Amino acid sequence: MKDALSQTEEIVAQGKKLGADEVIAKTTFGKYRQARFSNNQVDITVAWNDYVTDVVFAWKKRVVATQVHNFQDADAGLRNLLKLAKVSKENPAFAGFAQGNFSYAQSKADKKLANLETPSEYIFEAIGAAEKEAGVKVECGGILFTKYEDVYLASSDGPVGVDSRSAVEFSIRAFTEREASGHGVECSSTLKSFKPARAGAKAGRVAKLARNPQMGEEGVYDVIFDPLILGSLLGIWGGMTSAYSVLVQQSVFADKLDKRVAPEIVTLSDNPASYSVADRVFDDEGVPARENVLIDHGILKTYLHNSSTAKVFKTRTTGNAGIIAPNPWNVEMGPGDMSKEELFKEVKNGLYLTNTWYTRFQNSAKGDFSTIPRDGIFGIEEGEIGKSLKDLRVSDNVLTMLGNIAAVSKERQHVHWWIEADPPSLAPYVLIKNVHMTKSK
């Protein structure tokens, strides 16, 4: 490990020697494994190893970057970068990389995930759980993914750090009928807390309830969002707190700092916590990654920053670099004080949505969007899950929905799924009032 760090530091030193004002190099040795399955059988098992050093080079406010895949190629890569910088243009918004000598938390990555070579037993365990819960034959598909990365970062501005990052993610969709399905996910940074059968059982349970769906009706509903679909929304809301999104007019949160954007019961944070599949100890500038409260009891408290966006907003980095754009790592919604069951009892006549996909905006500054619920869609009648529905679409507005959050559950789940619930989140069940649902005509 020391070799990789010292070689990364050498790249930084060489960049400085060549004339760079600032250099950051981040070396990642990544081992990734994935098994994909469908129709209850493994379709393909995949391994990919990646060795890369990302180098960012600043010269007279010109920012250029490259990747080095072999330390022997570093010198040539740096010389090319310098040439590129000299013909490049000044970036007036570039405010330099983070400066300082930071100490970092100890990485809690799980080394077992570096060597998990026989993952299919987890898949069959989850399929079995889905089938047991559904009580009938199910067709299941999904993925099991593991990640183990060793990361070495060095910056000419001071930060030097080593991190290891691990994750195991499982996603399973179970079908009891052609149009009756349920989806479960299980995500963890360690193998010890990883229970794929939980995801399978949930998929099977929802798929059982989803049988014989009827066409849903357009209207305005009180809707309970399952953690999986809320995870999709949290990813979008979290992304809109990036200062870069605000700068480029792709956020509903522009001009809303210290203003109310949600009711008192809503607290949103970004937290690269140790349980998360996005766990990390530093950002891409080497600033310690930390928890940031974004919305505190309904009041927007901060955007997410790197050093350059922080300067624009006259504040300090939040440890969320991206060199160009800051990003959320893991969006958490604070727990409410109701149980899931109590939350359902709040709804006399409404809907329960379990998952969604394909969220698209008409205008991300205004927040008008639609998204298509998939897997179980259920009516709620007098607090109980009722008939199974299909073919409905949420067609609403981000700020309106945030403002209409009426209740939040105590229970929360760590959620990350494909590109639809990304970045990862810690999501409760929430009740949102007056949600507009549309359908095909």
Place this chain on the structure above:
Amino acid sequence: MPSACRLCVQGWTRMDKEIVDYALDYARGKRVNYAETRASSQQQDRLLLRDGNLEAYTSAVDSGFCVRIIAGGGIGFASTNKWTREEAREIVDQAYKYAMSAKRREKLVFAEEKGVKTEWAVEQKEKIENVPAEEKISAFVDVHKALACCGVKVVATVAQCSVDLITKYFVNSEGSQISSFVPRIGASVFIAVVEQGKTEQASEQFGFSGGWEAFSVWGVQEKMVHDAKVLKAVITGAKHVKPGEMDLVCGSEVTGIAAHESCGHPMEADRILGREMSQAGRSFIYEGGPYWLGKRIGSEAVTVVDDPTVGHSYGYYMYDDEGVKARRRHLYEKGMINEFLHNRESAAKLGVNSNGSSRSINYDREAIVRMSNTFLLPGELSEEELVEDVSRGVYMKSFTEWNIDDKRFNQRYVGREAYLIEKGELAGPVARPVIETTTLKFWTAVDAVSKNVEFDAATCGKGDPMQGVPVFTGGPCIRLRGVYVK
């Protein structure tokens, strides 16, 4: 073509064919039913500009190779970006172990193909590698300058440009040996307009396989200035349509997205067979269901093809990533479900041959069934003739928000540039008209098709990990009778 030297490290390509061949030979030494190695080297340049200022310029070479093995009825895949024989043996061993451990009830096989030995390349009129970085940067700075003086208050501009020089080398245990070179350029521009305290947004994507001549072909400045003026007109003068049944004329951009979403995707055979059931979803088309080969899904006027051989298209290729020769596929033929998109795995399951639809974005991703350039074939009318015959309706030239469900049946398109049609004439801009309908209703309502096909570039997402592949969407203008617009 890429250099034939054993190890090429020439700034924009890094490819060791001997190691690729070695990996295949090593795989053949095991009890495999099939093995392939696929290498790629991509010189990737990326520009990002905000409000005319270059935020960063990235230039890197990404190269590596993968092996895919069928053994014991399963498939194993492994890749690396370390060009050593030791690493080659390691990934072959890993892929073989994975294939053997699949323990499938139904053994996987590939549809038969003959081995192919060939080389192919896309020509460049103006070689990208000879175009100075300054020129590429200036081209997009000028887009911002044009927007700044077009009479519209453009409050944000984000422009991105990607230039990829892609060298590939594919060999398999059936004797195929294919080398290729594709220069590919893509760009996207996002603008936000504020007038009268209200905001509207637009984004455009551009794509081309070929040289820097792409930039003049695209007409980025003109298109973005046009969009800015359209957004201003929407804010300052557009009316809302009174919801109801009416005729709808779709411009080529809307025709193209509908062809992509509600024809191309549901006709992907891997989706039909359930292999994407957990992520991209399944299809409303399935054996034993109401929609299958030979069933009607649209009017006689509707023929949608997918064609990777459209010259210089964003989705262009001559051989797919399984070494199968590319050809045009007639997906919907005169309104009938006609031919699925196949790779060798899906083709074997349905007892046909691959039609060359297997694509991968890089060496470290498996090749799966993908579209290339999906578009509606033209008819005989002019655009004006389509409009002339509408007494009351909407002309939706372009779209903002869109989506479709995961069985590819319920879709929604929200107009960006759109006009009311009254008595056969355009009667002013209309604000965000919405069509939310089914695939069957959409394509069945088409009664006329114009004669001019236009294309738009897009990045099609599918696979896990996500593989965004470059495609064209497109078609002529089409007229839909009696659909619900709100």
